Amino acid sequence: MNNIQNASRRGFLKGAFAAGTFVLGVHLVPESLWADASTNTAGVFQPDMFLGIASDGTVTIIAHRSEMGCGSRTALPLVVADELDADWSKVKIEQAVGDAKYGDQDTDGSHSVRSFFDQMRQVGATGRVMLITAAANIWGVSEKECTTEPSFVVHKASARKLSYGALSAVAAKLPVPSKETVPLKSRSEWRYIGKDNALFDLSDIVDGKATFGMDARMPGMLYASIEHPPVLGQKIKSYDDKAALKVRGVKQTLTIDTFKPPHHFQPLGGVAVIADNTWAAFQGRKALKIDWDTSPHAVYNSDQFRKTLESTSRQPGKVVRNVGDVDAEFAKGGKIIEAEYYTPHLAHASMEPPVAVADYRNGKVVAWAPTQSPQAVQETIAGILQIKKEDVTCHVTLLGGGFGRKSKPDQVAEAAILSKQLGKPVKVVWTREDDIRFDFFHSVAAMYLKAAVGPDGKPTAWLQRTVYPPIGSTFDVNAKYADDEMGLGWNNLPFDIPSHRAENGPADAHVRIGWLRSVANIYHAFAIHSFADELANAANQDSVQYLLQLIGPPRIVRLQAGPDEQEEQKRYPLDTARLRRVVEMVAEKSGWGKRPNGKGYGLGIAAHRSFLTYVATVVEVEVDDQGQVQIPNVWTALDAGTIVASDNVRNQFEGAANFGASLALLSEITVTDGAVNQRNFGDYRLVRMGSAPKHTSVYIVESDAPPAGAGEPGVPPFAPALYNAIHAATGKRIRELPLTKTKLV
């Protein structure tokens, strides 16, 4: 059965499209799931995604992925529009609500384009063929004589043309051609794919009309601000809200139960102050007096925990990849190099703090939220309020940044819980302090690396061990190993070393741990690419030449993998030729080796593949005699396969350099007796225009390979490249983040 169907005359389209609109419905989920996901009780076909062409020529495309600044909401409709050969200025994008029929809607893992590129092409191309058939029928000519130009079908021989709008009513009555008969454009025919189209929402953003979660409103809504327990898992012993209730605008207070472990995406619990505006709710909170119960997580202290992690990293761990025999190599004697690396917790600190509006009415919830995962909103709220998932409607606003934080919908659940108690719509607004103290934190990590080095300076054996509280602790209180995160730059080292072993040691979680832009790749890349540079230095060799030797000859690196990963490896084999190419490209573009390092000036390099994209970054530093570090230039070369929106991809990698600079230079979350110490941008610091890299140059490798990730892969190589540059400039090797922890002079 074709996964694309003509949905023009289906009754359920009422309201979504005007009568006479030509609508194609598409199944995005595999055929085996159609019956579950795409038919309602009456057995009516319910497609997952719509492409509609109205009689006025407006092309409506449903975006089923969230927009948090990475461009998914623009890129996927651009692909549809290109194959449809539609005029982009006539395209309207409708944001989808959360619904299982869309399959995976969690906008994370840098996979929107790579997972849906082929399907978007197919639906666009199918629409184009049907419009051509409609025109050919009207003109009484062969379809083969017809072609298209943006939003028109053209018959050159008779110099006739008809607009898509004029053809929509006819196309709406046609059967859908089989996939095999629908030609896709050749790459040279693409009008939008690979070009510099702007974000669809650009104009709304610059004139302030764009609607973020913070801007969502419902009639009659109240505002809530919630005092959460300072330590994970604490419950309220007692509280006094007398002073809070005296604050002008405050209506009442309500409690939210502390979750039962595992915390999953449930609210933390606490006392909510309900008011008729946001400010009053914030003020009321300041006047609350709460006595909190104890929590087993009050034992968590960052300094002590670091020692525990480092101690674990020196002990044998669970083997996650083994090649050759590192122990035999180490036993041979010879030159052994060891190093330990440490990286702290980080907070996401998206510019828009967590926020949501929800309305509970007659057993159903309608929510508006800046969420990366509207289905997680449905599941979480349904679970807590004991209603059906289908009775939770989650509208997705634009996200004021996400970086992984907004995959977790705890604040949306808070709004739904409060709305049920109040009988009115509620907007929950987190303060910046709430955002930083009660994040799902990027994990703290300790890494131990050891190499045996041969007479040529190349390693004959390389052991690497990583230890950190895993994201799995979100779902399982007993999770201590980071099984699911090993693919994030740890069990896939692409170096040509005869003996190699990667291990993972156990660690407990005492705060909520979550995904942050490029996730475990951040610390894994920091350790691996710092260590690679240390070996180059020890061998007294040029860092780029040494790195190319480590990567070794062009080849496909076979990885141990489960069935899903094997499938992915077929489409996206780990190809060292592509990794070498980005290294060589960035070396050339940065003028590597032309100016001598030292005396406060240096270049550093790191190359890391993540989210299937190959990235090499060179960072230039100047260190003055006060030890102040400036970054005049960053050069990044990347191979992400086929690119849809080139300028946006460059923007993502420019932004990744700044994201990398924040975590490398300034950002750190620490915990004392279970409570987070940082509060706001004064003590959780991010780079600003003056401290960020001055110039970032991004070079994209032209590639016909399938599309790979763009949002995250720029981040991991930045910190090691910067630290390698600092070593080149000063001779000082730093093995922990951020730079504020180390005095350079």
Added chain:
Amino acid sequence: MIRFKVNGKERTYDGDPEMPLLWYLRDIAGFTGTKFGCGMALCGACTVHRNGEAVRSCSVAMRDVSGTSITTIEGISATGLHPVQKAWMEIKVPQCGYCQTGQIMQAIAFLGQNRNPSDAEIDDAMSGNLCRCGTYQRIRAAIHKAAKELA
């Protein structure tokens, strides 16, 4: 009763005089182009103009708005886009876009005082405005472009 103007229109307010202008604009007057980011004048997302000067509306109490003229992103240009907004479009500055209205308001006020800024002057003027997506280099380029346009 506090009297003032927002985007050229007379307004009155008789609520809590300590309420920051930000929350008046967002929750009461409905000008949601001005964003909440930190509440402590540390991020610049809430930047508006008071008598033409850039201020952080999260840290300006309504009592200090009395008798002044406030301009938000919604009122920055009566006819189409302001040249700074046009430069933002042409350079394709935004990613998520949340901080950008504050950045634009800061840039407009800055260019009102300095029509031909250097990189260092731009960095200095814009360093109170955070962008977590990391569009700083594009913001600087857009300010240079707008400066040329305004000259």
